Amino acid sequence: xxxxxxxxxxxxxxxxxxxxxxxxxxxxxxxxxxxxxxxxxxxxxxxxxxxxxxxxxxxxxxxxxxxxxxxxxxxxxxxxxxxxxxxxxxxxxxxxxxxxxxxxxxxxxxxxxxxxxxxxxxxxxxxxxxxxxxxxxxxxxxxxxxxxxxxxxxxxxxxxxxxxxxxxxxxxxxxxxxxxxxxxxxxxxxxxxxxxxxxxxxxxxxxxxxxxxxxxxxxxxxxxxxxxxxxxxxxxxxxx
Numbered sequence: 001x002x003x004x005x006x007x008x009x010x011x012x013x014x015x016x017x018x019x020x021x022x023x024x025x026x027x028x029x030x031x032x033x034x035x036x037x038x039x040x041x042x043x044x045x046x047x048x049x050x051x052x053x054x055x056x057x058x059x060x061x062x063x064x065x066x067x068x069x070x071x072x073x074x075x076x077x078x079x080x081x082x083x084x085x086x087x088x089x090x091x092x093x094x095x096x097x098x099x100x101x102x103x104x105x106x107x108x109x110x111x112x113x114x115x116x117x118x119x120x121x122x123x124x125x126x127x128x129x130x131x132x133x134x135x136x137x138x139x140x141x142x143x144x145x146x147x148x149x150x151x152x153x154x155x156x157x158x159x160x161x162x163x164x165x166x167x168x169x170x171x172x173x174x175x176x177x178x179x180x181x182x183x184x185x186x187x188x189x190x191x192x193x194x195x196x197x198x199x200x201x202x203x204x205x206x207x208x209x210x211x212x213x214x215x216x217x218x219x220x221x222x223x224x225x226x227x228x229x230x231x232x233x234x235x236x237x238x239x240x
Contacts, residue, residue, distance in 0.1 A: 001194045001214065001221040002097065002228050008176065008192035014217045015165065015174055015194065022162045025056025027177070028120060028155035029233055032147065042233055047144040050229060051151070053120075053129065055113040056159070063111055065134040067142055068095060068104035074141045075105060087111070088133050094200060096207060098225030107137045119153065126153055154236040170210050172196045177228050179235055189235050191228040 003011040012019060030051035032043045044051065048069050055061040067074075075092075082090035091106045109131050118124035127148040138146050162174040178190040194214065198206045211221060 001211065002225060002231075003192045003194070003219065003221065004231060005190065007219070007222065008190045011192040011194065011214075011219050012174070012176060014219060015167065015172075016162055016176075017165055018162075022160040022174075022176075023056065025054050025159045025161070026116075026120070026156035027159050027232075028053040028116070028153055028157075029229075029236065030126065030151040030153055031233065031237065032150055033152045033237065034150050042230075042237055044144070044146070045230065045233055047142070049138065049142050049144065049146060051130070051146075052229075053116045053153075054159075055116040055120075060110040061113040061116045062108050063116075063129050063131075063134070064106055064108045065130065065138055066104060066106040067138075069102035070105040070141070071143070072103060074143075076140065079105070079107075079137065079141065082107075085133075088131070093197075094203070095227075096203065097227060098221065098223070100225060105141065107134050109134060120156065126151055154233065157232050157236075167210075168213055170196055170206075170213060172210070175228070177232055179232060189231070191231055193228050 016022070030053070031045065048067050050064070050066040050068060052064040052066065053061070054064075079090055080092070082088075084090075087110045089108050091108065093104050093106075095102050095104045111129065115124070115129060119126050119129055130148060135148070158178045160176045165172050165174055173195050175193045175195070176190065177193075178188055180188050194210070196206060196210055214221065
């Protein structure tokens with residue numbers, strides 16, 4: 001569940017165990033803005049392709065190639081059996097947000113934070129941060145081709161994440177994203193996502209229970225839930 005704007009601040013006050021703590025990272029996204037036909041369009045995101053770079057304190061940086069929504073029929077046995085190989089890890093998850101249900105397939109590669117910061121500063125090219133394995137994954141499984149030489153780097157989004165937060169009998173993760181004011185906005189933008197990872201069986205009951213628990217804290221998830229990724233990318237695209 002995602003709480004935008006003032007709802008994010010209220011959720012942090014109610015739920016965050018230590019408002020000055022948490023793991024802090026910079027999050028960047030890549031988009032094919034040159035292929036869009038109008039300002040603000042997001043061709044890759046609209047086709048279900050999310051390309052993300054993260055760096056920060058406390059853990060290795062990573063580069064993610066994600067398909068969401070992902071058509072399971074596009075995933076061959078190679079990817080379904082992949083799990084972890086070297087710096088790569090494959091993840092297949094059901095992402096539930098309100099009434100929205102989607103399958104997400106991600107191939108994540110760890111790297112050095114210095115490599116990502118070099119790309120962000122413009123001292124290193126963007127395309128090489130995506131591994132050959134990730135390029136093969138996208139070529140075989142994505143619904144659209146990805147031209148890595150035409151990508152634009154967007155960001156950073158400032159992220160603070162609290163893991164393993166106990167809320168009654170739930171164990172959740174909280175992730176707070178903030179963006180400075182962009183053209184057309186008078187103030188910074190922010191989102192607070194509350195998520196819980198559970199096995200598929202019984203997930204409906206867990207979601208209903210968590211929603212009810214949040215309401216006891218005075219937090220009513222807004223209708224028409226959208227992911228924080230879409231909200232951030234739309235804001236970043238407007239600012240280019």
